[in-house]
Amino acid sequence: MGASLLALDWGSTNLRAGLLDQSGRTLAERQQAAGILQVPQRNFEQVLFALCGDWLQDPSVAIIASGMIGSRQGWVEAPYLATPITPTAAAQALTRIPLRGDRAVYLIPGIRSTVHDSTEHIDDVMRGEETQVWGADIEPGSIVVLPGTHSKWVHCGADGAIDRFQTWMTGELFAVLGQHSILGRLIEPGDPSEGAFTLGVQRTLAAPEALSTLLFSVRTAGLMSRIAPTALSDYLSGLLIGAEVASALRRFNVPREAAQLSLIGEPSLCDRYARALAIAGVQAQTLPSGLAARGAWRLACAAGLIRAAEV
Amino acid sequence: MGASLLALDWGSTNLRAGLLDQSGRTLAERQQAAGILQVPQRNFEQVLFALCGDWLQDPSVAIIASGMIGSRQGWVEAPYLATPITPTAAAQALTRIPLRGDRAVYLIPGIRSTVHDSTEHIDDVMRGEETQVWGADIEPGSIVVLPGTHSKWVHCGADGAIDRFQTWMTGELFAVLGQHSILGRLIEPGDPSEGAFTLGVQRTLAAPEALSTLLFSVRTAGLMSRIAPTALSDYLSGLLIGAEVASALRRFNVPREAAQLSLIGEPSLCDRYARALAIAGVQAQTLPSGLAARGAWRLACAAGLIRAAEV
Numbered sequence: 276m277g278a279s280l281l282a283l284d285w286g287s288t289n290l291r292a293g294l295l296d297q298s299g300r301t302l303a304e305r306q307q308a309a310g311i312l313q314v315p316q317r318n319f320e321q322v323l324f325a326l327c328g329d330w331l332q333d334p335s336v337a338i339i340a341s342g343m344i345g346s347r348q349g350w351v352e353a354p355y356l357a358t359p360i361t362p363t364a365a366a367q368a369l370t371r372i373p374l375r376g377d378r379a380v381y382l383i384p385g386i387r388s389t390v391h392d393s394t395e396h397i398d399d400v401m402r403g404e405e406t407q408v409w410g411a412d413i414e415p416g417s418i419v420v421l422p423g424t425h426s427k428w429v430h431c432g433a434d435g436a437i438d439r440f441q442t443w444m445t446g447e448l449f450a451v452l453g454q455h456s457i458l459g460r461l462i463e464p465g466d467p468s469e470g471a472f473t474l475g476v477q478r479t480l481a482a483p484e485a486l487s488t489l490l491f492s493v494r495t496a497g498l499m500s501r502i503a504p505t506a507l508s509d510y511l512s513g514l515l516i517g518a519e520v521a522s523a524l525r526r527f528n529v530p531r532e533a534a535q536l537s538l539i540g541e542p543s544l545c546d547r548y549a550r551a552l553a554i555a556g557v558q559a560q561t562l563p564s565g566l567a568a569r570g571a572w573r574l575a576c577a578a579g580l581i582r583a584a585e586v
Numbered sequence: 587m588g589a590s591l592l593a594l595d596w597g598s599t600n601l602r603a604g605l606l607d608q609s610g611r612t613l614a615e616r617q618q619a620a621g622i623l624q625v626p627q628r629n630f631e632q633v634l635f636a637l638c639g640d641w642l643q644d645p646s647v648a649i650i651a652s653g654m655i656g657s658r659q660g661w662v663e664a665p666y667l668a669t670p671i672t673p674t675a676a677a678q679a680l681t682r683i684p685l686r687g688d689r690a691v692y693l694i695p696g697i698r699s700t701v702h703d704s705t706e707h708i709d710d711v712m713r714g715e716e717t718q719v720w721g722a723d724i725e726p727g728s729i730v731v732l733p734g735t736h737s738k739w740v741h742c743g744a745d746g747a748i749d750r751f752q753t754w755m756t757g758e759l760f761a762v763l764g765q766h767s768i769l770g771r772l773i774e775p776g777d778p779s780e781g782a783f784t785l786g787v788q789r790t791l792a793a794p795e796a797l798s799t800l801l802f803s804v805r806t807a808g809l810m811s812r813i814a815p816t817a818l819s820d821y822l823s824g825l826l827i828g829a830e831v832a833s834a835l836r837r838f839n840v841p842r843e844a845a846q847l848s849l850i851g852e853p854s855l856c857d858r859y860a861r862a863l864a865i866a867g868v869q870a871q872t873l874p875s876g877l878a879a880r881g882a883w884r885l886a887c888a889a890g891l892i893r894a895a896e897v
Binding site for chain 1 (some may be wrong): 594698705707708709710711736747752753755758759762763765766767768789792795796797798799800801802803806807810812823826829830832833834837838840883
């Protein structure tokens with residue numbers, strides 16, 4: 276079976292391209308550090324053809340893209356759709372960008388989740404993670420966690436619907452505190468420290484409301500030699516992930532026993548989350564990679580951009 | 587009455603010098619952006635004489651210093667004393683640094699507070715704030731809050747003792763998130779927004795365990811135009827101060843009604859804290875400035891560096 280779809284996962288820092296056949300099988304993959312913030316003069320078409328021009332010589336290959344490429348800083352802004360949203364509904368709302376030679380790129384919309392608190396609306400947004408979720412086979416009623424710079428917790432409903440979701444800034448907090456705050460001063464690189472990570476997780480699981488004071492203990496534990504300089508980074512990671520897990524389990528009403536969460540993301544980061552969740556008494560399985568391309572293929576089929584083959 | 591004491595409040599970013607008479611009255615003040623991290627080759631003596639050499643021509647003027655000047659990155663490391671600690675006890679533990687011409691600088695010790703949780707010790711440290719607290723007349727059993735880069739909550743006992751204290755990273759989180767995270771992208775300078783500040787405080791007071799997810803709402807509130815770009819900074823400030831207030835009131839067992847906290851610090855920042863505390867149902871009064879010099883004078887008297895005059 277020949278190439279049928281070019282699926283782009285185009286984020287802030289990276290562009291991942293997958294060439295798929297009609298059955299959704301990946302024929303080839305390429306990646307480039309050409310995230311939307313790195314593209315000069317926002318000349319996205321040039322970057323696309325430079326990376327995938329040979330694949331696009333076949334005029335029957337359709338192009339679909341997910342991620343920050345559809346944001347205000349991206350190629351064209353693809354509107355946010357409100358939750359709950361099924362993949363079938365999202366496929367009806369692709370944003371078409373015409374390209375040279377009568378082709379087009381179809382942008383997958385971002386999605387928006389709004390909760391109402393006592394005082395006002397609080398919105399949340401995602402771009403890209405929804406396509407990964409739609410690439411997996413998620414049981415209705417279950418929860419998917421996508422760790423990362425902006426970690427997402429997603430509650431799924433019937434027909435693949437994303438019912439609601441929420442973002443934690445865990446990854447970005449870890450990065451900016453390590454690089455730009457006083458906490459980074461005492462941190463030294465070294466082998467992973469399971470013990471320091473566990474201690475951090477335990478402390479914020481027990482007192483997630485105290486995150487901003489427990490963070491200061493990264494400094495004092497270093498000053499007082501309670502934790503080795505090479506283990507402080509894992510301790511900081513544990514504090515932040517523990518706080519996320521504690522508050523997310525509460526917000527998503529996850530029962531502590533017999534719950535089963537799915538993790539999507541970079542394997543070593545998913546492993547950290549699985550360990551933190553286990554300390555909280557919750558089992559988690561890490562899903563295989565390649566879900567963004569798979570989700571994009573499903574949307575392309577639902578939108579009629581390609582015709583799915585019987586597998 | 588002539589000059590008797592040079593009191594230095596020497597922190598990470600600033601050096602504040604006060605010339606006091608025997609009764610503790612301030613005769614003159616000077617300030618320089620010569621914090622310990624800004625002094626080349628750690629030549630602190632040179633900086634001191636450049637700023638205050640004329641005052642030091644009188645050989646009877648004693649010199650005492652508080653703050654990060656006594657840290658490992660400072661002039662000489664002054665050991666931390668463990669809580670509970672009275673000003674009288676601290677005055678017996680000054681660190682003497684000999685200077686040219688038979689004089690000396692006396693460093694006020696840092697102090698350390700250790701709490702024991704289920705798994706291990708958690709330390710906290712301060713350098714400089716203790717001297718400000720000792721400059722005030724604090725009722726035994728009351729709480730002093732010192733907002734700042736590393737905000738301190740201090741519980742005072744009998745005889746001016748600092749019984750325990752704890753640090754929140756509120757000010758530094760505000761700075762690094764505004765300058766280095768995605769949250770800063772949508773923030774624009776402008777007039778203070780009382781409403782956005784209040785909304786932030788209300789949200790984290792209601793759910794302090796959710797700080798790391800509520801932080802992301804600074805971005806989404808901007809994206810969705812729920813809060814004006816010029817008000818986002820106050821909203822972020824409110825979220826962080828609200829989370830600190832919620833967790834500190836809990837940790838220090840502060841009753842919500844009839845409690846009276848004292849605030850020490852920069853007036854506009856103390857005003858923010860007083861507003862956040864009022865939303866939480868707690869009254870706070872901001873103490874007058876100049877407490878560092880006053881506290882240093884009291885320690886100098888207790889240490890016998892100067893002889894206190896009857897006022």
